[in-house]
Amino acid sequence: MSILEGKSVLVTGVGPGLGRTIAYEAGRLGANVAMVSRSTTLMEEVAGEIEKMGRKALIIQADITSQDACNAAAEKTQAAFGRIDGLVNSAYRPGDLAPVNEIDLDVLLSAFDVTVIGTLRMIRAVVPVMEQQGGGSIVNVGSQVARKVVQHQGGYASTKAALASLTRYLASELGPKNIRVNTPAIGWTMSAPARAWLEDQAAQGGPSVDETVAAISSTMALGRIPTDEECAHGVLLPLSDLFSAVTGATLDVNGGDYMPL
Structure with missing residues (x-):
């Protein structure tokens, strides 16, 4: 199955969690993959695995709290692959695991700077490339906890709820440029x-x-x-041409744990 064959995908937040699996599976599904993270250690390992599959892999050490760093990541990806067909915003900062009224507000602000504002920085960096090439697809990795309460996850949930709302607005605003924007709401992994x-x-x-x-x-x-691989597929499917008419959508990937109307 190579639903991303010939596409170039940029994935942020390639660390020990789901981001690593998303990058690997993007390569397995046919894409050339650029990876962005503050640390290169895991990216080097994943890059080797992707290249063994006959795909190209690009390692970009960058901090998405900097617009200049995001712009440079987009430029490097375009230079290496010629285009950016898909962007997966997987980078996040969870913040405090505590009751909402006990969260350190500076920590929460830092979480928003990465999870929400960092995502917007990356989107602003890739949109000109996608517009120039005639379109593209953006996936903002969301979470089930934005809608289903999980104890002590209020701070994290608030960042993902903001991201889900922004996704719908971006889908409306970028649709005329043939750029789709969706968010998978990932449950437990x-x-x-x-x-x-x-x-x-x-x-x-x-x-x-x-x-x-x-x-x-x-x-x-x-x-x-669900396994990490199953969740990664839920993230990557919206990048494929099979989802060419889908934008502004929330895709629940949770094994049937939460089923909204």
Whole structure:
């Protein structure tokens, strides 16, 4: 299956969580992949895996809290691949895991600077390229917690809710340029950050990781937590031509845990 064959995709936030899997799967589905992160260690590993599949991989060390860095990332991607067909905004900063009224507001501001404003910086950097080439597709990775309350996730949820709202406005504004903008709302995964959070909850006297996983799975129609690969596919499908008429949409990728009208 090569639904991204011949496309060039730029992925931000390629770290130990879902971003790494998104980049790898983009290559496996046929794309050349540019990766953006503050650290090169994991990107080097993923780049090697992508190149073994016969695709091109580009490593860009950058901080998306800088517009100049975002502009440079877009320029490097265009120079290497000739175009930017897709942008996946996966970079985020979770902020405090605490009740909303106890969140450090400076920490929350920092989370918004990465998750929301950083995403807008990257979009502003790639839109001129996409417009010049006749179109493109942008995916802002969202989260189920923006709509379904999870204890102590209010700060993180607020950044993803803002991103979901901006996605709809961007879809309307960029549609005439043939640029689609969508957001997958990712539910539970067993990525490294998610497992670390479960382990932290257990260490504070909560249920064991296995007990929590069983409880979470019991609420899902599929009876299991989706894999990172499955979630990555939900992120990448909107970049394909199969979704050419889809924009401004929220795609729930959660195993049937949350089913809004």
